[in-house]
Amino acid sequence: MANSETDSKGKERASDHRVHLDNPHLAGMKEDILYHLDLSTSAHDLPAMFGDVKFVCVGGSASRMKAFIQYVGSELGLSRPGEDYPNICSGTDRYVMYKAGPVLAVSHGMGIPSTSIMLHELLKLLYHARCSGVAIIRIGTSGGIGLEPGSVVITQQAVDACFKPEFEQMVLGKRVVRSPVLDAQLAQELLQSSKDLKEFPTVLGNTMCTSDFYEGQGRLDGALCSYTDKEKQEYLRAAHAAGVRNIEMESTVLGAMCNACGIPAAVVCVTLLDRLQGDQVSSPHEVLVEYQQRPQKLVTHFIKKRLGMA
């Protein structure tokens, strides 16, 4: 029964490529306030503002998303390099949002809860705006496992801290598990874009999504730590053996929520360090800045190819 429902929804979605929300209550709402984005269906003409969006790029850092929109806007010939874009969510300091033609850039802060709030409201925004054919791509930072720092990982499978492809969430006090499914074709297209660029090493691999940066990722340098260096190394090596190539804090919720709404999603993260070698992010500032531009370059090239510009 559940499967046939999913199948029929899948077909319906495939037929029009629209954003479909799995919430029957929304139809009865007169107004929808997207509180953390400071947008609403009554105060804003969402179809006019966002109806042409095809690529939504999300990332943790507000300033990185601003740098990205300036870069992609310039590369798409929509603006001069460094031209200023207004922050569409300027009425709140929770998230930032910028738009350049068919590209929307939105910050999501750090961690699953912060990202889930943004995604709930972003998915409703795309739905209210009657968008179709949208892809959502996270461009982020991560810790690598067994990779040269600066390597980019395109996520094949997002997994939890037990290396399982699951996103667990509490709903009305009960554990609900969803599948964090990313789009395989999108991942392949992104990998091809990196091969075209030939500027930095890029691999397809599993991405472990955790809810803590220190103990949750086996670091020894947090305020609390109750395990030995040996136990840490065993955990990271077990992750590597399970196909994990990088660790971050948002990929499973992105995969689970986009999958539930029939939107293809991808995760493209640069690795800032190799966790088999250490815990601290100690590379010079300018090196880290260049690393963080790599997912932006990769995704911009992918967008140009999809638009027939590269």
Add this chain to the structure above:
Amino acid sequence: MANSETDSKGKERASDHRVHLDNPHLAGMKEDILYHLDLSTSAHDLPAMFGDVKFVCVGGSASRMKAFIQYVGSELGLSRPGEDYPNICSGTDRYVMYKAGPVLAVSHGMGIPSTSIMLHELLKLLYHARCSGVAIIRIGTSGGIGLEPGSVVITQQAVDACFKPEFEQMVLGKRVVRSPVLDAQLAQELLQSSKDLKEFPTVLGNTMCTSDFYEGQGRLDGALCSYTDKEKQEYLRAAHAAGVRNIEMESTVLGAMCNACGIPAAVVCVTLLDRLQGDQVSSPHEVLVEYQQRPQKLVTHFIKKRLGMA
């Protein structure tokens, strides 16, 4: 065994009121980079910068923490109203940090993971700075249950989405449960401060901490929703019966981490709506702004009393 360890640590902590970190690995580190705060033990003289801190106030929103430091700085006679304070973490956009005399204000973003990253680095900062007698107070926003909007809740017990006083975390792939213990005496002092002020209703109650704002808090207006209005109402009424008076997304991790380091902590949140009446945050902007000033006023009065100024 575990209990006697806890007891001896408790006594040690009580004797000097210093910040004690439960991590033997830190002693062997030559340098400690607090990456998400853009501070480090080699680049900054942390004892000189932060050694006099006695009150750390944390909250989700960066702009709210800036407004708070201006308010408390002015109330303590340290500055003129609205005077600008430099952001100590200006080298990063992850968090903001401001200082006015013995008061430090730090943002933590939304949700447990974002808050845990900040707390790991804040607790290490207080440790490196050799601070003593510090209290950490979260001043936040929340959804109320059965309270008039604008009411302030001082947390008696932080509980999870099953109403249990537990903070569960994955460490090396295994579930670890910690106790989110807040300081009872601090809560009573804060309640007395509100009684002194007589400006807004304040109650002592349990606070439910969730990892999602929509499905995780029983809302019907997210992008996804798989339950009925009746099931939602039953969940919220069960929460109320368990003593829960408000819902937010950070209290358990704050209680668990501060307790593990022997630092008294408190949570003071205003309620922006009554969840028994609805899901959307729809009050006018100026009303919400005034609500958000209430925890700031309450905590500032408490600080003035502790400093013998009120």
